[in-house]
Amino acid sequence: MGILSNPRFPPSPAELYARALWDPKPTKSLKTERQLAYALGYPSHWRVVRTVVRKDGKHVIRDTIHTRFGKTSKQQCNYTWFNHEAAQKAARELEKEGTMSGSHLLPALPLYTKGDVVEVFWEGKWYSASITKRKKQADSFFYSVVYHQDSATQDEVGEEDIRPGEDPSTLAVELGFTADWKASRKGSRYILTAPTGERFTTKKAAMVFFNEIGPQMAEEQDVGDPPWRIEGHEWIGRSVKWTSSHKISSRRTVDVEQEGRITGYIKKTDVDKEGSPGFISEATGEPADLFHVVFPEDKNHPYSSHLLTSQDLEEYEVLENLLEVEEEEPAKRKMEEIPTSSTKKKKRGRR
Secondary structure, rough: HHHHHHHOOOHHHHHHHHHHOOOOOOOOOOOHHHHHHHHOOOOOOOOEEEEEEOOOOOOOEEEEEEEEEEOOOOOEEEEEOOOHHHHHHHHHHHHOOOOOOOOOOOOOOOOOOOOOOEEEEEOHHHEEEEEEEEEOOOOOOEEEEEEEEOOOEEEOOOOOOOOEOHOOOOOOOHHOOOOOOOEEEOOOEEEEEEEOEEEOOHHHHHHHHHHHHHHHHHHOOOOOOOEOOOOOOOOOOOOOEEEEEEEEOOOOOOEEEEEEEEEEOOOOOOOOOOOOEEEEEOOOOOOOOOOEEEEOOHHHOOOOHHOOEEEEEHHHHHHEOOHHHHHHHHHHHHHOOOOOOOOOOEEEEOO
């Protein structure tokens, strides 16, 4: 039976040292700092400041050892160490020679930086927040944070009250929403914020709003910047036969031919909200017309998984693939129910 399990024997110095070295409780006062230093074998006027932080999902003990030394009060200097081996060596030199050769001057490193998503411990609970500012005081770091739940701010938060958090957008996606939503945990529940600013305290209510308003928002955003013109050009409604190449194996490439209808265009004089050209030609590097073609769905196509839903074409590409009027009637009939709005890829390059 071990000594620790027998109440008749007091713990040995080695056992007391081990308990103190791995005690997961942070120090809270000057008294507890000196008690911990004494338990670890340091002189009585030394102190050990202990913090417990989370790193990579684990609790980590961080100790800094402090003392003052000098023959007179005016000559006294502060000494600090960041590991016990260096501090204990200095303590032995002080005991034997009455002198100290210096302190362990490796700089303390912060755990967090501005912009980090974290959780902050406040009144017994963890709350999602972001770091807005960091400052160093002596050998410790303190942070200013803004809480995701209500946009409240707090200063002077120590590292012992912070742990890595979840990105609000990533958490929202994990819960089934799009990346423009934000989510934070509140115990076993969630706080969800829509891109329009509405805030929900239950996932069910947020999902109802998401399913009802989401498609409407997508349709409104679908017009693009600048928006597609749906009239004013003789090619609107005309059909195009487009061939795209797809690699279906390491040795085989197939050409898939589709017929689609031109549903909108951007004029070369159109500009976006920032005043930049709506489209710049890849061929000339100058502003140019761009035409949007939508293809019908064909589940019976042998390469249905490779079919395009839409394609943006430059003027010369339309001229090369535009069908004659008598050829395009079957394609028009297929396209009758296809909506005319769609997103586009501006500037250089197309889907």
